[in-house]
Amino acid sequence: MTSTITETVADLARIITGPVLTPDDPGYADEVTGFNLAHSPRPDIVVGAADAGDVAAAVAWATAAGLPIAVQATGHGLVADVSGGLLISTRRLQALRIDPDARTATIGAGVRWRAVIDAAAPHGLAPLNGSSSSVGAVGYTLGGGLGLLARRYGFAADHVRALTLVTADGIVRTIDEQREPDLFWAIRGGKVGFGIVTEMQIDLVPVTRFFGGGLFFSGADAAPVLHAWRTWASRLPEEVTTSVALLRLPPDPQLPPPLAGQFVVHLRYTHLGDAAAAAELLEPMRVVAPVVFDTVAEMPYPACDAVHMDPPTPLPAFDHGIALGALPAAAVDALVGCAGAESGSAVTLTEVRLLGGRLAAAPACPNAVAGRDAAFGVYVLGVPAGPAAGLIPAQVQAVAQALQPWRSGALPNFLGHASAAEFRDQWTPAIRARLAGIAARFDPEGVLGGRVFTG
Ligand SMILES: Cc1cc2nc3c(=O)[nH]c(=O)nc-3n(C[C@H](O)[C@H](O)[C@H](O)COP(=O)(O)OP(=O)(O)OC[C@H]3O[C@@H](n4cnc5c(N)ncnc54)[C@H](O)[C@@H]3O)c2cc1C
Numbered sequence: 001m002t003s004t005i006t007e008t009v010a011d012l013a014r015i016i017t018g019p020v021l022t023p024d025d026p027g028y029a030d031e032v033t034g035f036n037l038a039h040s041p042r043p044d045i046v047v048g049a050a051d052a053g054d055v056a057a058a059v060a061w062a063t064a065a066g067l068p069i070a071v072q073a074t075g076h077g078l079v080a081d082v083s084g085g086l087l088i089s090t091r092r093l094q095a096l097r098i099d100p101d102a103r104t105a106t107i108g109a110g111v112r113w114r115a116v117i118d119a120a121a122p123h124g125l126a127p128l129n130g131s132s133s134s135v136g137a138v139g140y141t142l143g144g145g146l147g148l149l150a151r152r153y154g155f156a157a158d159h160v161r162a163l164t165l166v167t168a169d170g171i172v173r174t175i176d177e178q179r180e181p182d183l184f185w186a187i188r189g190g191k192v193g194f195g196i197v198t199e200m201q202i203d204l205v206p207v208t209r210f211f212g213g214g215l216f217f218s219g220a221d222a223a224p225v226l227h228a229w230r231t232w233a234s235r236l237p238e239e240v241t242t243s244v245a246l247l248r249l250p251p252d253p254q255l256p257p258p259l260a261g262q263f264v265v266h267l268r269y270t271h272l273g274d275a276a277a278a279a280e281l282l283e284p285m286r287v288v289a290p291v292v293f294d295t296v297a298e299m300p301y302p303a304c305d306a307v308h309m310d311p312p313t314p315l316p317a318f319d320h321g322i323a324l325g326a327l328p329a330a331a332v333d334a335l336v337g338c339a340g341a342e343s344g345s346a347v348t349l350t351e352v353r354l355l356g357g358r359l360a361a362a363p364a365c366p367n368a369v370a371g372r373d374a375a376f377g378v379y380v381l382g383v384p385a386g387p388a389a390g391l392i393p394a395q396v397q398a399v400a401q402a403l404q405p406w407r408s409g410a411l412p413n414f415l416g417h418a419s420a421a422e423f424r425d426q427w428t429p430a431i432r433a434r435l436a437g438i439a440a441r442f443d444p445e446g447v448l449g450g451r452v453f454t455g
Pocket residue numbers: 034035071072073074075076077078090109129130131132134135136137138139140141142143144145146147191192195196197198310311413414
């Protein structure tokens with residue numbers, strides 16, 4: 001940090017209601033640490049915004065000082081050791097209002113999905129959250145948002161009614177289809193480089209329950225289960241969202257004994273229709289191989305974390321994802337070859353999500369979400385800890401590499417550790433140019449990172 005900045009931090013603190021912390025301050029480490037413990041953000045200054053006014057003041061100040069600006073709610077999306085600049089922590093922005101008649105939720109930038117799910121459920125409504133309710137609602141939605149009801153309702157970004165955000169000039173704007181339509185199009189899917197969202201208004205859907213959960217098989221049966229899943233999945237109706245994951249689970253006593261310390265295949269299933277029909281539809285997958293653990297049942301929507309059983313507590317992670325245009329038998333063979341039982345890989349999770357259904361449909365209000373045309377999303381995650389820590393990045397990348405012949409872009413929320421070219425290649429050159437133009441219009445100096453679309 002330059003001495004000029006050091007001297008003016010006190011000025012910044014005078015115009016901000018929340019904490020303004022530098023690396024030597026108590027509370028700094030807690031403020032910057034996120035869910036992914038593999039990365040430690042080290043901004044010059046972190047502002048714990050207490051309200052939208054704090055966000056606006058911090059952005060205007062950083063822009064005037066020429067400092068890069070980053071934003072963090074939960075740190076679920078950390079993929080680099082951000083150093084320098086100013087970080088805006090939104091975790092105190094906890095506003096949450098449900099309008100049951102309009103079927104909307106208005107959500108502060110620090111709100112996690114769990115709070116929205118619990119507030120919406122008494123009204124017979126649900127948000128389009130993803131596999132883990134501890135993820136931040138805003139970051140998830142700006143990156144598309146591929147959730148448990150995705151094939152029935154599409155991307156979460158398709159259901160944003162309005163956003164209140166602070167652009168690089170420090171101006172607070174409420175944008176929607178009519179107000180700043182270009183910016184509204186770009187940030188829903190473009191995610192990075194357009195503004196710091198302080199509040200988001202989204203549609204809720206009339207969902208109170210589902211039939212689903214997980215079927216676990218031994219990892220030794222990965223090949224027959226994945227081959228059967230790819231054929232079975234191709235015939236499913238929109239009311240089913242499903243994925244299948246190869247999981248190397250830790251010897252965690254919190255896990256059920258058949259799973260703790262085991263390499264397993266986990267079929268995830270969410271069916272919005274009648275329970276008997278949903279059970280019947282799943283039946284062919286039950287007989288592919290012995291089921292070692294079964295959580296499939298009729299569930300109230302707030303129990304949705306039971307489908308994926310994502311880790312609830314922070315951990316170090318190295319991840320990468322791609323989207324596929326198809327999943328032929330050869331692709332399954334390639335995946336099992338590099339991540340299966342015989343591969344020698346220590347990768348923790350290799351997941352294939354079925355896309356299609358409403359995900360492939362043009363939304364009522366167009367947006368910049370990438371991956372809409374893809375048929376499957378693949379996400380690979382390793383935990384860089386213990387003796388194999390150094391091998392994890394290469395093993396994660398090896399899975400994506402093995403699936404290159406079937407690659408069809410990527411999904412922003414699952415891109416993880418990607419090169420600049422992989423980031424840009426999510427969009428066609430025309431869409432990327434439009435994103436770059438809008439980012440440059442609202443942030444000519446690129447303090448919010450919008451130059452990532454050019455190159
Ligand atoms: C366990 C786990 C499960 C997941 N499951 C799913 C899933 O099922 N479906 C899915 O689509 N994704 C999923 N993700 C990915 C997740 O949606 C993204 O990592 C998302 O960006 C996390 O947002 P966050 O605010 O929680 O994280 P953060 O790390 O705090 O933020 C990540 C990024 O979001 C953007 N962002 C956050 N807040 C704002 C804001 N106020 N204004 C502007 N930009 C902002 C910024 O670019 C920021 O760098 C999962 C991730 C994890 C770790």
